[in-house]
Amino acid sequence: MGENQMAKFRKLFTPFTIKNLELKNRVVMPPMCQYSATDGVPNDWHFVHYTSRAIGGVGLIIVEMTNVAPNGRISPNCLGLWNDEQEVQFKRIVDSVHAHGSKIGIQIAHAGRKAQDEPNAVAPSAIHYGELDYAGQNLITPRELTTEEVKELVIAFQNSVKRAVAAGFDTIELHAAHGYLIHQFYSPKSNKRTDEYGKDPMLFGEQVIKAAKEVMPADMPLIVRISAQEYGKDGFDSDYGVKVAKRFAEAGADMLDISGGGDGVLHAGNHPEFYAGYQVSLAEKVKKATGLPVIAVGMLDEPAVADHVLGLENADLVAVGRALLRDPYWVLNAQYNQNAANSNEMQFVPFQYQRGFM
Numbered sequence: 001m002g003e004n005q006m007a008k009f010r011k012l013f014t015p016f017t018i019k020n021l022e023l024k025n026r027v028v029m030p031p032m033c034q035y036s037a038t039d040g041v042p043n044d045w046h047f048v049h050y051t052s053r054a055i056g057g058v059g060l061i062i063v064e065m066t067n068v069a070p071n072g073r074i075s076p077n078c079l080g081l082w083n084d085e086q087e088v089q090f091k092r093i094v095d096s097v098h099a100h101g102s103k104i105g106i107q108i109a110h111a112g113r114k115a116q117d118e119p120n121a122v123a124p125s126a127i128h129y130g131e132l133d134y135a136g137q138n139l140i141t142p143r144e145l146t147t148e149e150v151k152e153l154v155i156a157f158q159n160s161v162k163r164a165v166a167a168g169f170d171t172i173e174l175h176a177a178h179g180y181l182i183h184q185f186y187s188p189k190s191n192k193r194t195d196e197y198g199k200d201p202m203l204f205g206e207q208v209i210k211a212a213k214e215v216m217p218a219d220m221p222l223i224v225r226i227s228a229q230e231y232g233k234d235g236f237d238s239d240y241g242v243k244v245a246k247r248f249a250e251a252g253a254d255m256l257d258i259s260g261g262g263d264g265v266l267h268a269g270n271h272p273e274f275y276a277g278y279q280v281s282l283a284e285k286v287k288k289a290t291g292l293p294v295i296a297v298g299m300l301d302e303p304a305v306a307d308h309v310l311g312l313e314n315a316d317l318v319a320v321g322r323a324l325l326r327d328p329y330w331v332l333n334a335q336y337n338q339n340a341a342n343s344n345e346m347q348f349v350p351f352q353y354q355r356g357f358m
Contacts, residue, residue: 009338011310012303013331016059016317018255018293020219021171023059023103023317026310027331028295030257030319031064031107031173033078040067040080042089050093053324054102055350057331060317061097062173062223063090063106065180066164068156071120072110072181081108081160087167094168100350105223106167108160108212109175110153112184113142122149124184124191124198130264147195150204153181158211165216172212173223176205176248179262183227186244189234189263202247209251223295224248225257228282231271232264238282242289249290257295257319258283276305284314295319303334332357 016023036045046063053061066079073080080086090106097104113123116139123142130139145153161172176182184190185197185204197204205224212222226248228241245256260279261271272278279298287294296315300306301323309315323330335348336357349357 009303009307009334012307012318013335019221020217021060021103021221024101025057025059025331026317027057027059027306028317028319029053029058029061029324030295030297030321031062031175032321032325033064033074035075035077037077037079039085040070040073040078040082041086042079042093046079046089047093047096050104051096051100052328054097054100054104056324056327056329057335057348058102058324059331060171061102061104063093063104063169065107065109065111065175066160068108068110068153068160071115071118071122072112073118074111074114075117078111081106081163082156087163090164090167090169098168103170105171105173106164106169107173107175107225108157108164110157110181112181113140113190114179115142116140123181124150124193124204127190127192129179144193147197150197154204154207154211157208158215161212162215165220171221171223172216173225173257174205174208174212174253175225176208176244177225177227177257177259177262179227179264182208183262187230187263188236189230189232202244205244205248206251209248209253213252221254222252223255223257224253225259226286227260227262228258228286229260230263231261231266233267233270235263235267235270238285241282242286245286245290245292249292253292255293255295255316256286256290257297258286258315259297274299276300276302277309280309280314287315293317297321303330303337 013025115121121142126144128141182205229238283294283296293316295317297319306318
């Protein structure tokens with residue numbers, strides 16, 4: 001064997017296209033809250049945070065959970081996209097990421113009952129997220145939304161998507177996972193309504209998807225992130241998760257971002273062991289059931305593991321989260337380790353940094 005005996009990455013750094021979104025590689029930076037905004041407005045922290053991952057070569061950056069209304073924020077320091085000032089500051093980030101060769105999306109969301117710092121927290125039903133939080137504090141009980149308020153929230157989602165399009169984002173992701181509002185509606189544990197949104201628990205998510213598509217360019221892909229399985233007591237299984245995925249695909253989702261959990265405290269027997277790629281089987285199951293491209297997530301920090309997942313066609317893209325918090329240049333370093341034996345193959349590195357890779 002030659003000097004470099006590492007297995008060759010076959011898929012991780014290959015391009016991927018869906019509709020008009022052309023990615024230079026299969027690496028996605030998933031949304032990860034920074035809790036650093038004031039009045040929902042992104043600032044220099046967000047600018048540097050996302051720009052540095054573009055310089056680091058990430059194919060698709062998805063901006064952290066960005067909320068459609070003030071009472072939809074997990075904390076007062078979370079991002080929002082309901083006014084002009086927020087939109088202008090997002091455009092600054094988008095333009096910078098584009099200047100450094102990456103594509104950028106944004107996750108549009110509402111926390112519902114998980115907005116624990118919000119006196120006017122709302123949810124499908126007046127059911128709290130759990131008795132106590134991780135610090136042992138009592139959790140609030142949300143107020144149940146009226147039917148009219150649910151319809152108004154569909155419009156709020158649509159308005160934020162419209163602003164995201166105007167700010168220049170390449171794709172939109174709707175957050176319908178991890179126990180946030182859309183998930184709260186389709187989860188039998190948190191939706192005990194008797195109106196149309198209770199009789200048809202997937203209706204709210206379907207309406208948000210359709211409303212988003214109405215204000216997006218026809219060639220811009222819509223990503224929907226779902227929890228394909230719940231991990232708490234009495235949580236739904238992956239067969240139900242597939243039903244949700246199919247319904248949202250029919251509603252207009254172009255790609256699905258597959259995660260799990262978010263329904264409360266982990267319950268023995270209801271969640272997988274936490275090992276590298278522990279949620280990939282969910283992504284594979286949804287991909288086969290819907291025929292849509294999927295993003296896999298869950299401890300895919302090792303480039304060889306991520307490449308393996310792509311090579312088996314379990315997923316089309318891989319989300320690398322915590323590793324990209326530790327190392328903005330995760331992609332460059334993975335490529336460097338592949339090509340270390342040949343310094344002539346360093347053209348993927350920004351010229352300002354090339355001396356560090358030779």
